[in-house]
Amino acid sequence: MQKSALEQQVAELIVSELSLDDVSAEDIDPEASLFGEGEGLGLDSIDALELALAISREYGCQLRADDKEYTQIFASIRNLSQYIEAHRTQ
Amino acid sequence: MSQALSFANVSSPIAWQGKRAINRAQLLRDIAGALSQLPEADFAINRCTDRYAFLVSFLAVALKGQTNILPANQLQQPLADIASRAAGRMYCLQAHPDRDRHPAINTLTLKLDHPSSTPAVISIAPGAVAARVFTSGSTGQPVMHSKTWQHLLAGSQALTAGLGARLPAGASLVATVPPQHMFGLETTILLPLLQELSVHSGRPFFPADIRAALAAVPAPRLLISTPVHLRACLEAALDWPELAGVYSSTGPLSQSLAQQVGQRLACPVTEIYGASETGAIAWRNALAGDPWRLLPGMQLQLAKPGQAGGVLLRGPQLSQPVELADQLELLDEQRFKLLGRSREVVKLAGKRVALGELNQRLNDIEGVQDGVFFIPDEADEDRSQRLLAVVVADRISDAWIRQQLARHIDPVFLPRSIVRVAHLPRDTTGKLPRSAVAALLK
Known part of the structure; x- marks a missing residue:
């Protein structure tokens, strides 16, 4: 699956920040789900909080789930990248 | 006889949806409106995520003589698992009717824009089982505990009495803990029914969400959270609105984290100790790392006299004594130190x-x-x-x-x-x- 430059960066950030040793950023499907058991990367809520901190450092934007569940804006690398693109300050 | 729950001032707010205040008179009309939408059943699996929707439906379900089943973990406990744990007719209340369907369980979303012109009277039989909660155990299988209406009220009254001035009158609560969890149920649903407190209807997750929720409600503001979220808030580069207090529960808060939180948010940090079986039973000033103070009306007794460790709890929120899962060192009748989980003693x-x-x-x-x-x-x-x-x-x-x-x-x-x-x-x-x-x- 083809990834944009930002999507590739975000995939690398996830792999390095969460120390996903057995996953390569190149292999992550940008549309695969990040959360939930038995599918995608299987991240949990603590990963989401960690990742939010890393994204605020890297792109100068604070993640907001607002009234949605955090798993929605974080659903895939593609969704997350779109969110960053719209809110980044650096 | 059941005595109706009455509010001294029905025009005072009980919840905030965004910046919009919802007062107690509105709550009573919304409960009456919700009552007419509930089907006949024994149990309602209450998965409402909006805290105000939860408050309305929790009371409507109990008023209808039904029991709220409160899944501890929304995403990880499927309907099929819950259905296998209770015998009776049941339905499920949730915001997204399409998520996690079960062939035998009707899923519905309450319409809150249908208030009744006649307010409900919150008159629930004291002995009625208003809720069943799960222990979100690290012990494997979840276990269900029944809570009668009078025991729920008694537990929260003890919490109110014990915390005293740490719960300033008129305070607005913002919570990261779900209302389905015993700590969230007692602090964010039952306390506002008993006291002049109001609660933000969201369940903010990211630090920026927590900050926005706090900024949306009037001072004095209290944050009800867990060590995990407090650490995330501390590490986020954000300015925080003025806070009157932070409450932490569900896991040990180290003194160093408590002090950093207290310094950063410039407010008292209170730690609550409790369990799903017992509700909150003690509190302490986490900044000073003080011993725990038992809530009024509760008593601790060594399970085996003369032998430190296992402890029995009695209290107005319990129908019978409960043996605590933790090891305690009793200092006097009101104070104790927590030594750790009994099942987790290391011998070397x-x-x-x-x-x-x-x-x-x-x-x-x-x-x-x-x-x-x-x-x-x-x-x-x-x-x-x-x-x-x-x-x-x-x-x-x-x-x-x-x-x-x-x-x-x-x-x-x-x-x-x-x-x-x-x-x-x-x-x-x-x-x-x-x-x-x-x-x-x-």
Whole structure:
């Protein structure tokens, strides 16, 4: 699956920040789900909080789930990248 | 006889949806409106995520003589599992009717824009089982506990009386804990019914969400949270609105984290101790690391007189004494120290120590962001098992960690190896199942 430059960066950030040793950023499907058991990367809520901190450092934007569940804006690398693109300050 | 719950001032707010205040008169009309939408059944699986929708439906379900089943973990406990644990007719209340359907369980979303012109009277039989809660256990299978209406009220009244001025009148609560969890139920649903308190209807997740929720409600503001979320808030580069207090529960809050939170948010930090079986039973000033203070009307007694450790709790929120899962050192009738989980006592070379205490010492070390001791599986039971520590820390050495631990604990309990990880697989309530740590070490 083809990834944009930002999507590739975000995939690398996830792999390095969460120390996903057995996953390569190149292999992550940008549309695969990040959360939930038995599918995608299987991240949990603590990963989401960690990742939010890393994204605020890297792109100068604070993640907001607002009234949605955090798993929605974080659903895939593609969704997350779109969110960053719209809110980044650096 | 059931006595109706009455409000001294029906025009005072009880909830905030965004910046919009919802007063108590509105709550009573919304409950009456919700009552007419509920089907006949024995149980309502209450998965409402909006806290105001939960408050309305929780009371409507109880008023209809039904029992709220409160799944501890929304995403991980499927309807099929809940359905297998209660015998009776049931339906499910949730915001997204399409998610997680079950062939035998009707799912519905309450319409809150249908208030009745006649307010409901909150008159619930004291002995009625208003809720069943689950222990979100690290012990494996979830266990269900029944809560009668009078026991729920008695527990929250004791909490109110114990906290006193730490719950300022007119305060607005913002909570990261779900209302389905016993800590969230007592603090964010029952307390506002008993006192002039109001609650933000959201369940903010990211630090920026928590900050926005706090900014949306009027002062004095209280944040009801867990160590996991407090740490995230601390690390986020954000300015915080003025706070009157922070409450933490569901997992041990180290004194160093409490102090950083107190400094950053410039307010008192109170830790609440409790369990799903018992509700809140004690509180302490987390900044000072004081001993725990038992809530009024509750009593602790050693399970085996003369022998430290296992403790029986009696209280107005319980129909019978409950043996606590933790080891306590009773200082006097009102105060105690927490020594750790009874099931987690480490014995080495004839010495014993609570795993909880080791974990506390580890997390108290400056530079340790998170950490846990782990007892490796040994095939030969007679062999002494040396401990392992799994630690999140980037700026300090293994030698320094051991040196700091050695100041407080016996050398036999020092970790033989220290494994560095980026983070520990805790759940949202801060719990860390042993199996998850074991998987991490594989």
